[in-house]
Amino acid sequence: MSEFDAIVVGAGPAGASAASRMASSGLNVLLVERGDPPGSKNVSGGILWGQELSKLYPDWEKSAPLERFISNKVTGFLTDDSYIGIDFRTKKFEKEKTGYSVLRTKLDGWLAKKAKDAGSTVITGITVDGLAWNDKRVVGIKQGNDIITSDLVVLAEGANPRIAIGEGLRPPIGDHDVAIGIKQVVKLSEQVINERFNLRNGAGMAAEFSLGFLKNGVKAGGFLYTNKDTISAGVVIDIAGLRKDNSTYSFNIMDQFVSHPYIAPYLEGGQLQEYSAHLVCEGGIDYVPKLYGNGYMITGDSAGLSFSNGMVIQGMNYAIASGIAAADTAIRCKNSGSYDLDQIAYYDNLMKDSQAIKDMKNFRGISKVTWSPMVHEFIPKFAESVLNGMFYETGEPKKHLMEIALGSLKETGYDRKKLIIEGFRLMRKM
Amino acid sequence: MNIEEKLSVLNYKTDPTYAHITVKPDLCEVCPDHFCTFACPASCYKLIDGKLNFKYEDCVECGTCFVACSHGSVNWTNPKGGQGIKYKLG
């Protein structure tokens, strides 16, 4: 007889959602989090899209600690001298609020509270050391000299899953599976943020840039998200490119981004509140391990469930979706009285039909495009050159766009054949 | 602001009794690249007079070094409960 129906390791969006859903169906659930309080080890590098959360808490928008709803999206390129961006605002975003900027200590605290209110035993400030096994089946968790037993263990450890790797439930992490995320949160008044970004009534902006100013094949994306009275500015760095170069410091890329001539003014006068770093899952569907086994399920970032196509980034939403699916599987097991492998396999079925896995399959190999030299070197340079040709007044007779484009193409010195191949790939994958 | 100044705004509960990350000095001594020094966002890995110097106290527990070291020198565990980095915003 196990002490708990289920033990959840990690109280992030995946774990706390799983615990809450199981507990509200009457399961005896233990949720263990090493951070004290929950969220204090976590870093939000994106926007919380609420489709999944609304399945758990229909009134989440009223009670969750949200910073600003996203009313405009910016996608752009930064070169040494230029800022090229598309700034998209539409009434639709304001009417149908779907995405919010969040800070994780607040959000995760709220999620953990919800799990506790639903009846889970929530323990914070304790690091789980490993899993307890019996006859090739996970039967609980180990901490110090103790073993706590359960019929199921849900692993929701985040992007650096020590237990899943340590217990051989998933392969170690490679250069293409993750990227280095670094973030700075800068304090400014709500009013100053509204003025600088042309926002009002709780509206916010989410901006993502390709950092075309980086040299020697080093590739990184930059982001700016507005919170209530802070701005999150960060970079996501490709490890393979950084390794090949082996002379650029990751933290200097962060510095270069925030001191870029067209980014720095947004942050000017702001006081640095926090500097943080976290791995970002980038491996796509090929990085997703087997999601379940005898006595366990893997959820959220631990399972590599995260997605970016350069325009939309999904992480927390997928995590919540997988947490719900794991919970529904556990509830089904409990009701049927069987925790056999074929019962746990239900989790895999649920996930196969989920938006997360569908998106990731649909965009298989997208990271090859989002991290391509085309996106990080060619497009920024080419766009800068074309726009200079179009808008820079030289006093000479105007040229036609085609002429400018061909000239710019030459200027970038990019191989045409490669360009056609990569361009085709870009259109196809995105 | 340099990296040391940025790290100084952070709140840590340092565990003096347990280094959650350890490196193998014999491997680091002959390492041809020392990529960890470039990858680590908290500058915990530094080359001082050609020798690798590692301090776990500034670690923000991102896991980058575990991926970055391709020579198997980095042993990475989570700090014990409640110890280590304590983000107040996240």
Next chain:
Amino acid sequence: MVLEIVVMVKQVPDSQEVVIDPVTMNLNRSMTRNVTNRADENALEAALQIKDKVPANITIVSMGPPQAETTMIECLARGADRAVLVSDRAFGGADTYPTGLTVASAISKLDHFDIIIAGEESSDSSTGHVGPGVAEFLGIDQITYCSKIEFSDGRVTAERELEDGTEVVQCPTPVLVTMLLGSNFPRMQTLRRKIDATKKGIEVWNLEKLGLQPEWVGVRGSPTIVRRMQSIKERERAKKPVTLEAIPDMVKELYEKNILKVK
């Protein structure tokens, strides 16, 4: 015979995050997260080290708002046996005098105690009054600012750090001891204990249970009031590079500004 040890703890705002509310001039506790006062963790560890050697019961006593429960659970998860939180609106705003009285009366409501251990002071008010105050209210001996304590044959042997050495003091029980911050390494909580503590919960005692009068406690029972509190603004540093060549000029400047005087 089982030794009865009482450990006094306090939940405090995390000292690394403390700010002062510019309007009320009080510590703004809503902005900061609460933690167990570090020196109290050392007090608990000292108690646990005694318990490692002799049969003992450790009772945690704290005064504070209901959310101090998290600190009490933490103490149980480290190895304490029982937790009593003294909590009542009437206790709010207390200075160190009624706090000592309130905690002392809670301790006197316990069946028996041999040793009381407290941290040297709390990180949020840094008075160091409450421990000694409790000893006075209870009329027992006290040994303050200890770096190490041991118990054998009904006596506590304590080492006190002095400016020019170490003083070893021996005292029969009952006695109150205050432990220096950082005098030991507090052991970790265990998951097993924390689960048990979370399920069991803590005891909460109110004013009525202690049998105290409202005018003896809280802000009404406090002889002191805080007139003013202010944040000190850090002055912008000149950021002059310190090089060997620059030192003579720096000395000269300090002399000219009358900061440095030559005899």
